[in-house]
Amino acid sequence: MKTCRDMVSERGLSSLDMRSVAKACHVALGSLYNYFPSKDALVTATIESVWQDIFHMEQCCEQKPFPEYVRWIFDSVRQGTREYPHFFTAHSISVASSAKEQARKTMEQYFSHMKAGMAQSLRADPTVRRDAFSASFSESDLIDFVLSNLLTLLARQEDDCEVLLEVIRRVLCPA
Numbered sequence: 001m002k003t004c005r006d007m008v009s010e011r012g013l014s015s016l017d018m019r020s021v022a023k024a025c026h027v028a029l030g031s032l033y034n035y036f037p038s039k040d041a042l043v044t045a046t047i048e049s050v051w052q053d054i055f056h057m058e059q060c061c062e063q064k065p066f067p068e069y070v071r072w073i074f075d076s077v078r079q080g081t082r083e084y085p086h087f088f089t090a091h092s093i094s095v096a097s098s099a100k101e102q103a104r105k106t107m108e109q110y111f112s113h114m115k116a117g118m119a120q121s122l123r124a125d126p127t128v129r130r131d132a133f134s135a136s137f138s139e140s141d142l143i144d145f146v147l148s149n150l151l152t153l154l155a156r157q158e159d160d161c162e163v164l165l166e167v168i169r170r171v172l173c174p175a
Helices: 002-011 018-025 029-035 039-055 066-083 097-124 139-155 162-172
Strands: none
Touching (some): 018 039, 066 139
């Protein structure tokens, strides 16, 4: 997987093929097929490996105040875009049709993990106003809003998420 991550970092997902990975790993092509029955399986495993490398979720403590947890996610993904610049470009996700669904599921899995971490951080944050949420504005609504805006900021290659953090503070924290 390290070799595959290096290839994705240098040239994007489209650079992965069974022959070049086998050659770079100094193994026979047939040996690689023992671990990955197809290119799609290799690409999917690589996508998951890149997301794991970016997030190291076990390294973050959900006990952080909610705005700091959001900053950590932003900084982690922003650093990932530096380490894997070709991974995040729109054309890099143009993988084989059969792999697209699995790649999408893998990405959604990481988004769900991010949302779960945000929810845990939000609930544990003692500075959050208890009346911040209502029937028409739930914790889940806020988390969806925050993730959507984080992804937009990252797609625009913004250097920070301070405006989003200020909005969060104004919505959640007592005046």
